[in-house]
Amino acid sequence: MKITIKKKKNITRVIRKATFISIVIFMVFALVASNEITNNQLGRTAQPLNGCLSTDSLPCTDPSQETILQPFIPNPELNNQQRFLSAIARKLPTIPQPGTYEYILLRAYGAVFVNPDVGIKLPPKDIFANEQETQEFQTTLTMGLVDGTKDCYLQKSAADALSKAQMQQKIPLKSGYGSGDCTRTFNTNFKFWRKYANDQILAKVQQGKETKILGLVAPPGTSQHLWGLAIDLRISNQKQRKSLNQNGWFQTVENDVPHWTYVGLSEDNLPLFGFNKQIVRGITYWITPL
Structure with missing residues (x-):
């Protein structure tokens, strides 16, 4: 009888030991699996948003949230103006009312507000009141030096493009x-404004009575150059234009020949966002539909 009881105790110890070993093995497996998942997540997090919302407008992964971000695409059933406004409404806190000075400026210089590049920063409005307000915005920008220049700085995404x-x-x-x-x-x-215009012309622009001047020079506080998203270039051939267009740069201010805007879209997508193609004296401009 005693031998039987002893055998039972030995069997119990073996079972307990086997159970303990099984638990340990399970915990080790779980930790390894968990660590593998964490490493995979870290690996994905380390991947930059390279090409995300680029000129190709392809979907991309936001590694910080592990979700798929689909670039905004206007409803094709809307007319040009509605598609354009639906795009800039995502960037501008307040859309100016038609007929106002702000709306006139948005029509002339508002192309940049459709830019999907997550690396740029857009101004909260299309008019800066003074130097201080301009500097406060510019100090928040991440700037980059354009290759081959000494002091040509743009917002980094624009400079890189x-x-x-x-x-x-x-x-x-x-x-x-x-x-x-x-x-x-x-x-x-x-x-620049004082070089080509004066207060009387500015008053006419504000009233909507003069708009041609906007293709020559921007009124004080309204230039796309203040935002680090525009540049004046000397273009002499179609190869240069094609290269710029392929990298999101377009001429968007009619009659301002040297002026180029970083729109950040492919040329094929410009009509989808409501832009109107206009050819003036052999130069292709993409004009806002306002």
């Missing part, structure tokens, strides 16, 4: 002075 275009074709600045051709200060914008 322009540098890619320059790798394909040599594209010189209009004047060669980066501070004037690239990102400008409020005072520089004001000096």
Whole structure:
């Protein structure tokens, strides 16, 4: 009887030991699996948003949220104006009312507000009141030097896109002075305006009685150059234009020949966002439908 009881105790110990070993093995397996998942997540998190919302407008992965982000695409059933407004409404806190000075400026210089590039920062409005307000915005920007220049700075995504275009074709600045051709200060914008216009013309622009001047020079505080998303270039052939277009740069201000805007879309997508194609004296402009 005692031998039987002893055998039972030995069997119980074996069972307990086997159970303990099984639990340990399970825990080790679980930790390894968990670690593998964590490493995979970290690997995905480390992947940059390279090409996300680029000129190809392809879906991409947001590694911080592990979700698929689908670039905004306007409803094709809407008319051009409605598609354009639906796109910029996602970037501008308030859409100006038709007939206002702000709306006039949005029509002339608002192309950039459709830009899907997550690397750029857009202004909260289309008019800066003074130098201080301009500087406060510009100090929040991530800037980059355009390759081949000494002092031509743009928002980094715009600078990178322009540098890619320059790798394909040599594209010189209009004047060669980066501070004037690239990102400008409020005072520089004001000096350009004074060179070509005056307070009387500004009053007419504000009333909607004069708009042609906007294709020559921007009123104080309204230039796309203040946002680090425009540049003046000296273009002499179609290869240069094609290279710029392939990298999201387009001419969007009618009659302003040297002026290029970083829109960040492919040319095929511009009509989808409501842009109107206009050819003036052999130059293709993509005009806002406002």
